[in-house]
Amino acid sequence: MNNNHAIITYGSSDPFSTIAGYIASGYNGGAWNGPGVISTAALTPTNGLFYGVGYADGADGIVSGLSSGQIEVKYTLLGDANLDGLVNAADFTDLAANFNQSVSGADVSAGDVAALDAFVAANGLPLPTFANVPEPASAAAVTGVLFVMAPRRRRGASRRPS
Amino acid sequence: MRACRGAYRVGFICRTTNPIIAYNLLCEGDCLQDLERLRNDEAYLDALGASRIPDPTTAGDFCRRFERGGEAFHSGDQVMGLMDAINSVRVGAIVNNGGFSITLAQPFLGTTNDGGFTSEGGGTTTLVGANTYNGSTKVSWGTLVIGVNGALPNTSVAITGGTLQLGAGAGLAQMTSLSITGNGVLDV
Numbered sequence: 283m284n285n286n287h288a289i290i291t292y293g294s295s296d297p298f299s300t301i302a303g304y305i306a307s308g309y310n311g312g313a314w315n316g317p318g319v320i321s322t323a324a325l326t327p328t329n330g331l332f333y334g335v336g337y338a339d340g341a342d343g344i345v346s347g348l349s350s351g352q353i354e355v356k357y358t359l360l361g362d363a364n365l366d367g368l369v370n371a372a373d374f375t376d377l378a379a380n381f382n383q384s385v386s387g388a389d390v391s392a393g394d395v396a397a398l399d400a401f402v403a404a405n406g407l408p409l410p411t412f413a414n415v416p417e418p419a420s421a422a423a424v425t426g427v428l429f430v431m432a433p434r435r436r437r438g439a440s441r442r443p444s
Numbered sequence: 445m446r447a448c449r450g451a452y453r454v455g456f457i458c459r460t461t462n463p464i465i466a467y468n469l470l471c472e473g474d475c476l477q478d479l480e481r482l483r484n485d486e487a488y489l490d491a492l493g494a495s496r497i498p499d500p501t502t503a504g505d506f507c508r509r510f511e512r513g514g515e516a517f518h519s520g521d522q523v524m525g526l527m528d529a530i531n532s533v534r535v536g537a538i539v540n541n542g543g544f545s546i547t548l549a550q551p552f553l554g555t556t557n558d559g560g561f562t563s564e565g566g567g568t569t570t571l572v573g574a575n576t577y578n579g580s581t582k583v584s585w586g587t588l589v590i591g592v593n594g595a596l597p598n599t600s601v602a603i604t605g606g607t608l609q610l611g612a613g614a615g616l617a618q619m620t621s622l623s624i625t626g627n628g629v630l631d632v
Contacts, residue, residue, distance in 0.1 A: 286612075286615065290621060355632060357632045
């Protein structure tokens with residue numbers, strides 16, 4: 283099992299959206315075969331666990347040890363919001379604290395809600411109650427970016443094969 | 445002109461036997477001693493229009509070998525500027541695996557403006573050395589595998605085609621920038 287991650291220490295211009303674009307294009311709807319950032323290891327579950335590629339900006343203060351001016355890209359478990367290699371209550375706390383928030387021009391999708399439901403159920407956690415949260419249209423809607431962590435923009439997000 | 449004609453008349457000597465003799469004839473000498481005498485004869489050399497290039501025994505001599513816009517380089521800054529210009533077009537190390545799978549254990553050690561490392565070829569190149577090059581890591585086609593932690597120095601990474609793969613032992617890969625264009629892929 284790989285335990286790889288990359289840290290990009292950028293200069294004056296924050297390439298966060300560019301890196302996110304690389305991951306989105308590499309993800310290619312779950313095939314992980316597009317140009318950009320991919321993870322061939324994430325194509326198949328390992329020990330029954332699903333992996334993806336997480337990314338975070340140190341400026342958001344979510345990932346411990348990641349400084350402002352750095353972006354981390356990591357092969358990790360889906361749901362690992364803080365990229366520490368674990369999916370636990372700390373990730374859930376970040377997720378819940380920012381749930382139903384959106385970056386400029388983006389909305390929380392039905393897929394996000396379904397993903398949260400699945401995450402809570404899989405971990406035996408109580409389902410939080412949110413106002414004005416739409417119900418998921420279907421399980422098939424669970425694609426793309428799963429978790430929204432930041433009030434200002436998505437961070438620590440993971441992509442997974444559908 | 446007479447010197448040239450003389451040299452060509454005995455051209456077979458110039459090409460096949462001894463170029464010093466040919467040079468001596470060019471200087472219209474009759475024996476080897478003439479060569480040393482004539483090459484130090486300023487009046488004779490001036491008449492020929494020959495330029496004397498001093499042996500590079502001093503920095504000044506070295507600088508005078510370079511000119512820009514008709515002006516000789518005299519200062520250290522000018523020489524450094526020239527070196528920067530040369531370094532700016534350095535392409536660094538280019539490894540073409542020729543379609544094979546190869547492993548490079550010897551590290552590419554860095555120097556200032558060393559031009560970095562470029563991987564190409566349809567096969568797989570694996571880096572396992574403690575590389576310290578300073579220029580960009582570039583993948584133009586084929587696959588470049590970072591086999592161990594430290595094999596990818598902290599430089600800019602440009603993938604214009606092919607794949608840069610962080611292998612099982614790569615661990616943390618640090619880079620100053622990441623550019624992926626064309627069909628380039630970074631596989632973590």
